[in-house]
Amino acid sequence: MRKKVSIVIIALLLVTQMMQGWIFTPTMHAQDELTNLPASAISDTASEEGLAGSEEVNNVDVAATPEEEGEGNLNQSSLAVAAAGPVITDQLITSVQMYNQEPEYDEVTGAIITKGDPVEDTRPSIKDEVAVIFSWAFQDDTHSYGAGSTYTFDLPDKLKIESPLTGNLDGGVGEYIVNPDGQVTFTFNDQIVGSQLTGNFYVWINYDESKMDGGLKQPIVFDFIRDGDVTFNVHFANTAKDELTKSGVANKRNFNSDEINWTVDFNQGEKQITNAVLTDTLSAGPLKGTIEIHELEVQLDGSLKLGVLSDTKLEFPIILGDIDKAYRVTYTTSIKAPTKEPFTNVPYENTVELTGDQNYKETDIGRVNVSFNEPLNKSGQDSGYNPVTQTITWKVQYKL
Numbered sequence: 203m204r205k206k207v208s209i210v211i212i213a214l215l216l217v218t219q220m221m222q223g224w225i226f227t228p229t230m231h232a233q234d235e236l237t238n239l240p241a242s243a244i245s246d247t248a249s250e251e252g253l254a255g256s257e258e259v260n261n262v263d264v265a266a267t268p269e270e271e272g273e274g275n276l277n278q279s280s281l282a283v284a285a286a287g288p289v290i291t292d293q294l295i296t297s298v299q300m301y302n303q304e305p306e307y308d309e310v311t312g313a314i315i316t317k318g319d320p321v322e323d324t325r326p327s328i329k330d331e332v333a334v335i336f337s338w339a340f341q342d343d344t345h346s347y348g349a350g351s352t353y354t355f356d357l358p359d360k361l362k363i364e365s366p367l368t369g370n371l372d373g374g375v376g377e378y379i380v381n382p383d384g385q386v387t388f389t390f391n392d393q394i395v396g397s398q399l400t401g402n403f404y405v406w407i408n409y410d411e412s413k414m415d416g417g418l419k420q421p422i423v424f425d426f427i428r429d430g431d432v433t434f435n436v437h438f439a440n441t442a443k444d445e446l447t448k449s450g451v452a453n454k455r456n457f458n459s460d461e462i463n464w465t466v467d468f469n470q471g472e473k474q475i476t477n478a479v480l481t482d483t484l485s486a487g488p489l490k491g492t493i494e495i496h497e498l499e500v501q502l503d504g505s506l507k508l509g510v511l512s513d514t515k516l517e518f519p520i521i522l523g524d525i526d527k528a529y530r531v532t533y534t535t536s537i538k539a540p541t542k543e544p545f546t547n548v549p550y551e552n553t554v555e556l557t558g559d560q561n562y563k564e565t566d567i568g569r570v571n572v573s574f575n576e577p578l579n580k581s582g583q584d585s586g587y588n589p590v591t592q593t594i595t596w597k598v599q600y601k602l
């Protein structure tokens with residue numbers, strides 16, 4: 203009897219132990235798996251299991267490893283790319299215009315109403331703003347682009363903005379942003395799907411003088427237009443001082459000189475002068491060599507840069523014909539030392555004259571001062587004559 207009881211007790215103990223194994227073992231594995239999850243997963247799982255209030259869960263401190271952080275950043279980057287949508291590789295810009303006044307925008311029709319004049323018909327200041335107006339369109343509705351698709355292009359570097367510009371595309375089909383580096387991005391919403399969208403877009407923007415060289419005529423090229431590049435030749439306003447000027451420089455540092463190099467600048471304002479003629483009196487001395495005529499390149503800041511050699515002449519007057527550019531004429535004249543006083547700061551001057559039709563006339567006088575050694579002074583000495591030898595003793599005075 204005792205043996206039977208002992209067997210029954212042992213059997214009950216074994217059954218109890220087995221039942222404990224079945225009940226507690228899954229709970230331990232679940233805890234291990236929970237501990238190995240990222241912090242966000244632990245928090246979410248604990249909330250779902252009703253463990254948020256337990257001490258064990260509240261006391262768990264999980265730090266992300268560098269590998270986990272990298273994976274997290276990669277996932278976030280992938281999501282951002284996915285959210286941005288595909289990049290539109292088709293050329294959307296179909297036309298471009300430039301006007302000297304900001305246009306009006308019709309919010310009902312989406313039309314842009316131009317104001318002012320095309321920039322190629324004006325002489326804008328480099329400090330002015332300019333309206334750059336684009337038309338854009340998808341070629342058809344068979345594209346596969348979807349919401350978040352982006353189209354990007356770069357404005358010419360001769361245009362600049364100080365801060366980002368943002369706004370909505372025509373018809374509420376998306377948004378645009380223009381960054382200070384000149385990059386423009388269109389981001390389309392779901393209206394792009396299966397649609398042949400069209401629209402207009404403009405920026406009111408500044409010229410960038412730092413990117414311009416080569417004078418007042420500046421080509422601004424748009425190389426992303428669907429049917430080919432479009433170039434606007436903008437002729438900026440002239441700020442140079444417009445007057446006939448003549449100057450000269452003597453050789454040998456203005457001492458005992460024998461020639462003077464003359465420079466005549468004229469029409470710096472690039473006026474239209476019909477039948478222009480340049481005349482010089484050359485009273486300071488005869489012409490030596492040829493006369494050279496160079497074009498002058500007026501810079502955006504009003505300074506002058508020597509341009510190409512336009513022509514050479516052998517004498518005055520110079521028949522220039524009809525002109526609308528700035529010019530520099532250079533030539534050399536010979537001079538002779540004076541034979542009587544004064545010998546210091548002797549003035550040499552020539553008068554130049556520019557004439558044209560409708561009584562156009564300008565004159566200027568070029569002056570150069572030159573100093574010289576006094577000539578030799580020879581005289582016979584008092585009582586210098588020797589009647590016996592029939593000779594005279596001479597005295598020569600000169601300055602070193």
